[in-house]
Amino acid sequence: MLEADYDGCLAAAAGAALEWLDGLDRRPVGPAVDAAGMLAAVAGPLPERGDGAVVVVRELAALAPPGLMATGSGRFHGWVIGGALPVAIAADWLVSAWDQNSAMAEPFPATTMIEQVAGDWVLELLDLPRSASVGFVTGGQAANTVCLAAARNGVLAAHGWDVERDGLQGAPRVHVVAGAERHDTIDVALRALGLGGRTARVAAADGAGRMEPRALEAILARLEGPVIVCAQAGNVNGGGVDPLDELADAVDARGRADTWLHVDGAFGLWGRAAPRRRALLAGAERAHSWATDAHKWLNTPYDCGMAICADAGAHRRAMGVRAAYLPEGGDAALRDPVDVTPELSRRARGVPVWAAIRHLGREGVAELVERCCAMADRYAARLGAAPGAEVLGRCLNQVVVRFRDPAGRDDDAHTRRVLAQVQRGGECFPSGTVWRGAAGIRISVCNWRTDAADVDRGVAAMLAAHRAGAAVSPG
Numbered sequence: 001m002l003e004a005d006y007d008g009c010l011a012a013a014a015g016a017a018l019e020w021l022d023g024l025d026r027r028p029v030g031p032a033v034d035a036a037g038m039l040a041a042v043a044g045p046l047p048e049r050g051d052g053a054v055v056v057v058r059e060l061a062a063l064a065p066p067g068l069m070a071t072g073s074g075r076f077h078g079w080v081i082g083g084a085l086p087v088a089i090a091a092d093w094l095v096s097a098w099d100q101n102s103a104m105a106e107p108f109p110a111t112t113m114i115e116q117v118a119g120d121w122v123l124e125l126l127d128l129p130r131s132a133s134v135g136f137v138t139g140g141q142a143a144n145t146v147c148l149a150a151a152r153n154g155v156l157a158a159h160g161w162d163v164e165r166d167g168l169q170g171a172p173r174v175h176v177v178a179g180a181e182r183h184d185t186i187d188v189a190l191r192a193l194g195l196g197g198r199t200a201r202v203a204a205a206d207g208a209g210r211m212e213p214r215a216l217e218a219i220l221a222r223l224e225g226p227v228i229v230c231a232q233a234g235n236v237n238g239g240g241v242d243p244l245d246e247l248a249d250a251v252d253a254r255g256r257a258d259t260w261l262h263v264d265g266a267f268g269l270w271g272r273a274a275p276r277r278r279a280l281l282a283g284a285e286r287a288h289s290w291a292t293d294a295h296k297w298l299n300t301p302y303d304c305g306m307a308i309c310a311d312a313g314a315h316r317r318a319m320g321v322r323a324a325y326l327p328e329g330g331d332a333a334l335r336d337p338v339d340v341t342p343e344l345s346r347r348a349r350g351v352p353v354w355a356a357i358r359h360l361g362r363e364g365v366a367e368l369v370e371r372c373c374a375m376a377d378r379y380a381a382r383l384g385a386a387p388g389a390e391v392l393g394r395c396l397n398q399v400v401v402r403f404r405d406p407a408g409r410d411d412d413a414h415t416r417r418v419l420a421q422v423q424r425g426g427e428c429f430p431s432g433t434v435w436r437g438a439a440g441i442r443i444s445v446c447n448w449r450t451d452a453a454d455v456d457r458g459v460a461a462m463l464a465a466h467r468a469g470a471a472v473s474p475g
């Protein structure tokens with residue numbers, strides 16, 4: 001008989017978690033070992049006999065740290081990975097302890113109704129239609145996929161085609177238009193939905209990665225039949241936001257029920273929660289669907305995204321499940337998450353969203369977003385003023401910077417050397433990219449902890465690597 005040692009296990013886990021979190025400021029930001037080194041450290045035969053639960057928790061807590069990235073550090077700026085708020089981490093632990101299958105409201109009322117309120121709060125914070133449906137999914141990829149499934153349903157239903165019942169074979173052709181700088185998850189979603197990852201008509205983007213409204217208009221003018229337009233609020237590199245009002249005008253001008261505007265706002269949509277950034281995202285409320293993440297800018301732990309649809313019916317038709325062995329969804333006001341997410345069994349990942357918003361309040365969310373933008377401004381200003389550094393992209397919480405090779409040979413190679421040295425040095429951790437044909441270093445400020453001292457340390461580390469790279473630069 002196994003021992004019910006909740007005390008021992010949770011105390012060991014809490015101790016190890018606190019040791020990790022308390023050490024974030026002292027340890028290098030990047031992991032000390034690479035994946036091959038980590039595999040060598042953890043590889044082992046399938047145990048024939050188990051060990052005590054507390055022993056295992058302690059073993060895990062000792063094994064992992066050398067290979068952990070300090071994503072919770074104020075100086076972690078890779079990809080767009082938010083830090084996790086203490087209140088959201090604690091709520092996430094409770095979600096595990098409660099272990100509710102948060103798909104159906106009737107048997108699991110606590111977590112599903114907390115999620116329902118969290119979804120309503122998100123609609124209010126982002127000022128999206130209050131009647132929209134919200135599905136808490138694993139992240140931006142899943143959110144884009146769910147929203148585009150609803151879009152596919154909506155635009156085909158306008159042509160009298162039931163895609164859930166009859167599939168795509170023989171259906172009217174669905175045209176997809178996406179910006180040249182869309183996130184790759186849009187292509188993956190289109191692929192999964194049978195719309196073809198590479199068949200989207202590409203609307204040109206400007207120097208900040210924003211879809212050109214005139215390019216969209218020109219494409220729409222040539223298309224007959226159902227159309228899905230994929231816009232973006234927050235380019236993964238420089239943070240650029242599509243001119244959403246103008247794109248919505250172009251979609252409205254088509255004047256047909258079979259044109260759907262989707263906004264991928266994985267992180268950028270949160271700009272709407274900060275009064276000073278709102279104007280940049282004006283018009284987002286006019287879209288038909290929105291994908292966003294809480295695990296990025298709301299600083300909940302992984303994994304937590306949201307698929308939001310103005311047409312709740314299309315959302316439900318695309319995702320809903322009914323089976324004889326499942327409870328019937330009764331009261332329409334008590335929504336079943338199973339109807340708006342692709343999972344049947346699911347974690348209550350919206351509960352940490354409730355906790356984060358309950359803790360921060362409207363003002364705190366605005367302050368979090370605003371402060372990240374201000375810290376990104378500080379990075380851009382300090383790096384932009386340094387000799388040999390050039391800011392290539394800057395919007396919301398994102399900065400893309402490039403360093404010129406003092407020997408005048410190869411700026412791309414020099415920039416990559418600077419990045420590698422900064423990452424190895426451990427003082428801060430940006431990630432790399434190619435932005436409009438040039439190698440760049442992306443700095444994403446997406447953590448409630450990042451303050452001016454963190455930025456100044458990050459800037460110093462990058463400039464030191466630039467100067468050191470200059471010193472060893474060939475020629």
Ligand SMILES: Cc1ncc(COP(=O)(O)O)c(C=O)c1O
Pocket residue numbers: 079080138139140141142183185232233234235236264265266267293305
């Ligand atoms: C604009 C955009 N869309 C989608 C995604 C994918 O989100 P996720 O990693 O949560 O699936 C990202 C990730 O950075 C993103 O920036």
